[in-house]
Amino acid sequence: MGNERETQPDGAAGGGGGDPSIFAKPQRPVTLKFEDVVYKIKIKGKSIGGSGSMKGKKKEEEADAERTILKGVSGVVLPCEMLAMLGPSGSGKTTLLTALGGRLARSGGRQLSGSITYNGRAFASSLNRNMGFVTQDDVLYPHLTVAETLVYTALLRLPSTLARQEKVAQAEAVMAELGLASCRNSIIGGPLVRGVSGGERKRVSIGQEMLINPSLLLLDEPTSGLDSTIAGRIVSALLSLAEGGRTVVMTIHQPSSRIFYMFHKVLLLSDGHPIYFGGASHVMGYFASIGYAPSVPMNPADFLLDLANGVSPDQTLDDQTCVKEALASAYRVQLHNQVAEELRESSNQYEEKEADKTANQWCTSWWEQFHVLLERDLKERKHESFSGLKIAQVIITALLAGFLWLQSGGHAQDQIGLLFFITGFWNFFPIFQAIFTFPQERMMLTKERLSRMYRLSSYFMARLVGDLPMELILPTISITIMYWMGGLKPAAASYFMLLFVTLLSVLVSQGLGLALGALVMELKAATTLASVLMLCFMLAGGYYVQKVPPFIAWIKYVSVSFYTFKLQITSQYSLADSYECAPNLTCSIADFPAVKVVGLDHKVLALVALFVMLVLYRLVAYLGLMRVGVIR
Numbered sequence: 340m341g342n343e344r345e346t347q348p349d350g351a352a353g354g355g356g357g358d359p360s361i362f363a364k365p366q367r368p369v370t371l372k373f374e375d376v377v378y379k380i381k382i383k384g385k386s387i388g389g390s391g392s393m394k395g396k397k398k399e400e401e402a403d404a405e406r407t408i409l410k411g412v413s414g415v416v417l418p419c420e421m422l423a424m425l426g427p428s429g430s431g432k433t434t435l436l437t438a439l440g441g442r443l444a445r446s447g448g449r450q451l452s453g454s455i456t457y458n459g460r461a462f463a464s465s466l467n468r469n470m471g472f473v474t475q476d477d478v479l480y481p482h483l484t485v486a487e488t489l490v491y492t493a494l495l496r497l498p499s500t501l502a503r504q505e506k507v508a509q510a511e512a513v514m515a516e517l518g519l520a521s522c523r524n525s526i527i528g529g530p531l532v533r534g535v536s537g538g539e540r541k542r543v544s545i546g547q548e549m550l551i552n553p554s555l556l557l558l559d560e561p562t563s564g565l566d567s568t569i570a571g572r573i574v575s576a577l578l579s580l581a582e583g584g585r586t587v588v589m590t591i592h593q594p595s596s597r598i599f600y601m602f603h604k605v606l607l608l609s610d611g612h613p614i615y616f617g618g619a620s621h622v623m624g625y626f627a628s629i630g631y632a633p634s635v636p637m638n639p640a641d642f643l644l645d646l647a648n649g650v651s652p653d654q655t656l657d658d659q660t661c662v663k664e665a666l667a668s669a670y671r672v673q674l675h676n677q678v679a680e681e682l683r684e685s686s687n688q689y690e691e692k693e694a695d696k697t698a699n700q701w702c703t704s705w706w707e708q709f710h711v712l713l714e715r716d717l718k719e720r721k722h723e724s725f726s727g728l729k730i731a732q733v734i735i736t737a738l739l740a741g742f743l744w745l746q747s748g749g750h751a752q753d754q755i756g757l758l759f760f761i762t763g764f765w766n767f768f769p770i771f772q773a774i775f776t777f778p779q780e781r782m783m784l785t786k787e788r789l790s791r792m793y794r795l796s797s798y799f800m801a802r803l804v805g806d807l808p809m810e811l812i813l814p815t816i817s818i819t820i821m822y823w824m825g826g827l828k829p830a831a832a833s834y835f836m837l838l839f840v841t842l843l844s845v846l847v848s849q850g851l852g853l854a855l856g857a858l859v860m861e862l863k864a865a866t867t868l869a870s871v872l873m874l875c876f877m878l879a880g881g882y883y884v885q886k887v888p889p890f891i892a893w894i895k896y897v898s899v900s901f902y903t904f905k906l907q908i909t910s911q912y913s914l915a916d917s918y919e920c921a922p923n924l925t926c927s928i929a930d931f932p933a934v935k936v937v938g939l940d941h942k943v944l945a946l947v948a949l950f951v952m953l954v955l956y957r958l959v960a961y962l963g964l965m966r967v968g969v970i971r
Contacts, residue, residue: 471548741824773852
């Protein structure tokens with residue numbers, strides 16, 4: 340068994356294929372201890388009870404049921420050790436891994452009890468910078484290449500003491516170690532974008548965590564979807580990381596026998612109960628000693644999964660519950676005290692060190708984070724913002740409006756109608772583009788915030804600045820087409836005033852969309868709310884209704900459409916202008932019904948109102964984002 344553990348595929352970690360700095364000893368080795376961990380959740384169900392006053396009828400009452408996911412799980416993993424948590428689906432291994440990573444929610448009826456310590460201390464957020472966590476689902480940007488994904492992660496997560504070239508070299512070395520060099524220039528891809536294979540995506544996710552040389556590395560199903568060769572290479576690389584002084588913990592479903600004997604320790608779970616914790620080389624001997632030995636030679640992992648499912652070599656499926664209870668009872672009798680003793684002994688295995696004095700600091704400065712995030716955002720978002728469909732939508736709409744209003748020069752009714760169409764279109768379009776931003780990035784933002792890759796403020800500002808050219812180019816093209824085709828006032832000052840007001844309203848509407856998306860984080864509800872709000876704003880904008888009842892007239896003062904429409908009218912008309920109100924009769928433009936409602940005065944107040952909305956909506960969006968990635 341010992342010889343089998345040392346076997347590694349060609350080019351695997353530790354075989355000299357990459358930069359040795361990746362496998363340098365971590366600065367702070369971590370001893371991970373978890374003792375009597377219990378996790379309970381409340382599940383809302385329905386109980387049916389009879390009603391004394393209602394014959395033959397029953398009523399449904401809400402009842403809360405409590406389910407225990409983890410049932411007193413204990414263990415310890417020392418530096419230079421790799422622990423594999425095995426068990427069938429639903430056994431609680433992912434829940435335990437999430438708890439060990441400090442990412443398990445404890446509110447809303449969820450209760451976590453027991454002790455989880457890192458070098459004798461409770462979890463602290465600063466530990467995230469020294470801990471890698473690879474989730475089962477790969478959360479990656481689809482339009483970035485493999486190299487770009489790893490380089491941007493290196494630039495954000497590696498300390499400022501390293502030069503940019505050194506960080507890039509670290510990313511290149513990780514790609515070489517994980518066999519990603521051949522696809523380095525291929526995009527990641529996603530559900531709608533073809534990219535690298537599932538196995539390559541998984542290796543990219545692991546590579547992101549390997550970059551920071553973590554003291555503690557947690558992985559959820561790192562070999563899922565991979566063939567045995569690539570899976571062996573990845574586990575071998577993880578073994579080299581462990582033997583370099585790291586603590587490695589992973590969940591794994593059904594490893595091959597070659598992979599199984601790479602593990603130092605194994606934790607086997609069955610319905611939340613621990614039924615084995617100890618050395619991988621001793622597991623078969625333990626179960627044989629309590630009467631469970633395979634009748635034929637087989638993969639130890641397959642045999643353990645059979646036992647965890649309640650299937651023993653000489654019993655039928657009908658005895659599953661009895662087998663599980665017997666195994667849980669044997670663990671309490673045979674192993675529980677041994678694990679408790681190991682927990683006590685491990686307290687002396689690590690050296691007490693001073694608390695990290697840089698616990699509240701970040702690996703990189705705010706400006707570095709902003710610069711990297713802006714660069715990454717521009718590369719990722721350009722495909723969406725300048726998609727052919729979106730460009731065609733804007734250009735075709737502008738041309739259609741231009742042709743419809745082609746002969747409207749001098750006709751006040753038509754030109755004011757064109758102004759309100761511009762107002763409505765460029766209020767609706769940006770809000771429904773922006774509303775998808777944060778809900779679609781929620782998983783990515785959660786993952787990166789939990790890893791403390793960057794400050795939320797640097798991410799938010801990079802997002803706002805990165806969106807500016809993308810959000811303002813298309814409105815500029817659209818306004819230019821409609822303005823001159825629609826026969827609006829042929830003066831440069833009027834054109835630029837109208838363009839400025841429209842672009843300002845685009846940014847305000849975008850801010851409202853960002854705020855709704857950040858607050859609601861559920862696309863269907865957010866789009867419904869946005870539709871209702873924008874329809875209210877448009878109806879109160881002054882074009883459709885002139886005589887608004889006083890009790891509801893206040894809506895116009897919070898309507899972006901009202902202020903935008905007002906400023907657009909003032910860009911085209913003044914008090915000296917007139918229009919033909921009847922045959923051979925001209926009237927002041929100020930008496931035109933729509934103009935009379937919004938007025939030609941108080942332009943500065945209208946501008947101030949739009950700028951206040953511009954700041955306020957973005958502030959609300961930022962406050963909404965502060966909830967994302969925070970464990971409750």
